Amino acid sequence: MSTVPALYPCTIAHVRTTPWRYALRHRTYMWLVDPARPPRLPPLLRPFARFDPRDHFTGDRPTLRAGLDAFLAAHGVDLDGGSVLMLTHARVLGYVFNPLTLYWCHGPEGETRCVVAEVHNTYGGRHAYLLRPDTTGAARTKDARTEQAFHAEKQFHAEKQFHAEQGFHAEKQFHAEQEFHAEKEFYVSPFFPVDGRYRMRLPPPGARLDLTVHLDREGGRAFTATVRGTRRAVSTASLLRLVLRYPWSTLAVAAAIRAHGIRLYLRGLPVQPRPGHRTTEKAI
Template sequence: MTALSALRPARPGPPALYPCTIAHVRRAPNRYALRHRTYLWLVDLDHLPMLPRPLRPLARFRARDHFTGRAPSIRAALDGFLAEHGIDLRGGRVRMLAHARILGHVFNPLTLYWCDDPDGALQCVVAEVHNTYGERHAYLLHTDVAGTAEVAKDFYVSPFNPVDGRYEMRLPPPGERLRLSVTLQRPGSPPFTASVHGTRRDVTATVLLRLALRHPWSTLMVSAAIRFHGIRLFLRGLPVQPRPGRRTPESAS
């Protein structure tokens, strides 16, 4: 089956699906590793995919699920964030890698935005982090030619890691392969690493239905898996770190 024409934007950069494996490796104080299979969307923020009506419950993209949740569109929210940092893309393309809202539910531990200027040159990457407490925080990154950037950790994510240290993020733009990693470096502690590996698929009804059946309620399963593994770590004696004041709350979903 050919890619659904309704899903193709009017300019270069059709949406894509990435069946992928997400892995976390914690090395201290107890070594612990987990792997989770899911799938992600890569979309152009100016040309979000519109699925045929029967498939729309399987993929929706809502502005309320990103940044403050109050902007009229995800693109407007991103542009507002960039403007606060003195960046104007002048209409350049933005590619977003994220989970879509599926059957009314979404949870995105990490949403990535590759931001181009009007000539197609990458200007910056924005990494938007969501935690399981309904809070969000975005990092502005200027990556090198390998797609790598470092930034100070400034957001409470895991109850087992305090808000300190630095992230080393390797975020090359997705192509036929998706290879991303985030490593938390803290003084005196072995690094904690998360990685995402996947392979690009064209968006067709067949591919989407196959992935939805293979990973039902995928975003709900992601948030449930995070809580389940958190409980296991707590029962193994990993100390919980106090959570600082609240960040921007998520809109009701």
């Protein structure tokens, strides 16, 4: 299991493939922490890294771990005291925006029991997905799925082959990594309705951070997001370097998402109606 806390300078990339191809890349950094024991930094650094329970789940629990445990309990999951790894953005100078926070949840023997993917949108909403490993994906037959899913899987394996040929790390371990599926239930981008299915590759962070989320809709793959980074030990020097390199890091993430949204709108991409606050968590 990865040593916590840790820092991950990383590159976040989004690729939209319909109705036309559009890509963006953004550099930032994320934290890997134990939500039961978030890091306590020197007073000088605390304004640049605050982990507030109000920023996650219902926002009314006393600690980060209590918020997670309440969510799991509502879905019939008990970790029996097992550990959790949380990948997230911290509050920086009082502001935070977390497009995606991940929780790798383990039992007392260290086995992975589930992953929780907590999504925030730019409208102040949040929603959490409870994910369990898809242990049968490779064994599905064509008869047991739709033609769309069949072609999506062919595309998925073609992408794997491409990455292997390009020498991307960890491809030889692909089949040992956990893969997750989830129906989309939450309005995120104003240019996508609430439909489709997520396909996620979420190996626990180690020396490298390497996450992939696909959104498949009718007609094929519509969107892919990746997060790639390298672990750094937490120290005063390492955090100060990142703060200076990426000032107002979470505000920059939110601003970049809005700026690219305006650009897509001006190019004529239609805005999808936003449904009522379809979320299992309340907005703060």
